[in-house]
Amino acid sequence: MPSHRSTVTTATADRRDRSGSLRRAAYATVLLVHLQYGLGMWVNLFATIPKSDQGKSAFAAFGAAVAHGPVGLTLHALLGTLLLLAALGLLVQAILLRAAAPIVASAIGFLAIIGAWVNGAMFVGNSANGASMGMAVSAGVALLCYVTILFARRLAGPLDQARRNQMDAGPGNSTADRP
Numbered sequence: 001m002p003s004h005r006s007t008v009t010t011a012t013a014d015r016r017d018r019s020g021s022l023r024r025a026a027y028a029t030v031l032l033v034h035l036q037y038g039l040g041m042w043v044n045l046f047a048t049i050p051k052s053d054q055g056k057s058a059f060a061a062f063g064a065a066v067a068h069g070p071v072g073l074t075l076h077a078l079l080g081t082l083l084l085l086a087a088l089g090l091l092v093q094a095i096l097l098r099a100a101a102p103i104v105a106s107a108i109g110f111l112a113i114i115g116a117w118v119n120g121a122m123f124v125g126n127s128a129n130g131a132s133m134g135m136a137v138s139a140g141v142a143l144l145c146y147v148t149i150l151f152a153r154r155l156a157g158p159l160d161q162a163r164r165n166q167m168d169a170g171p172g173n174s175t176a177d178r179p
Contacts, residue, residue: 018097025090026149029109032083033146037139039076040120044132047072053124061125073124080117087113087142094149102149109145112138 053064065077087110094102119134 018093022090022093022097022102023150025086025093026106026146029083029086029090030143030146030150032079032086033113033139033143036076036079036083037136039072039079040135040139043070043072043076049073049124049127054126056125058118058121058125062121065121065124069124077120077124080113080120083113084117090146090149101152105145105148109142112142112145116142 047070049070050064050068052068053061056064062077065073069077087106091103091106091110094106097103116135116138119131119138122128123131123135
């Protein structure tokens with residue numbers, strides 16, 4: 001029969017592993033956002049969006065960017081889609097960790113990546129400065145969220161701390177059981 005101490009140690013080790021995975025995923029996502037940001041600047045300065053893409057809806061413009069755009073624009077659109085998947089994966093990891101701060105940060109980051117993706121697709125369709133600005137601001141918000149996860153001192157929220165305290169007390173050792 002496993003002791004209470006080994007169960008707590010296993011739970012703590014599992015939490016540490018999940019926290020480490022979350023930080024690594026946040027770091028990878030920060031790198032991807034930086035790469036995407038730089039590639040987007042290159043596309044903005046040096047690539048020409050085909051005139052045939054003008055006036056298309058967001059999803060049609062995305063399809064045109066991938067299928068018929070210049071190589072830089074195609075890579076930018078595909079990397080943006082990969083970022084959507086990475087941001088979603090990070091959100092799922094934060095939810096599995098059950099810590100409030102990383103869940104909030106990764107959810108806001110995911111919404112920011114969605115916003116950047118939609119603004120990017122709209123930019124291909126209309127070349128509006130507002131869509132370009134929307135991509136940049138959304139990328140900045142996402143970076144802030146993911147860097148927050150990286151530099152958070154502790155990834156566990158207050159509920160996790162209460163749960164840990166309860167586990168450390170063990171059965172029959174809680175303050176409620178004392179006279």
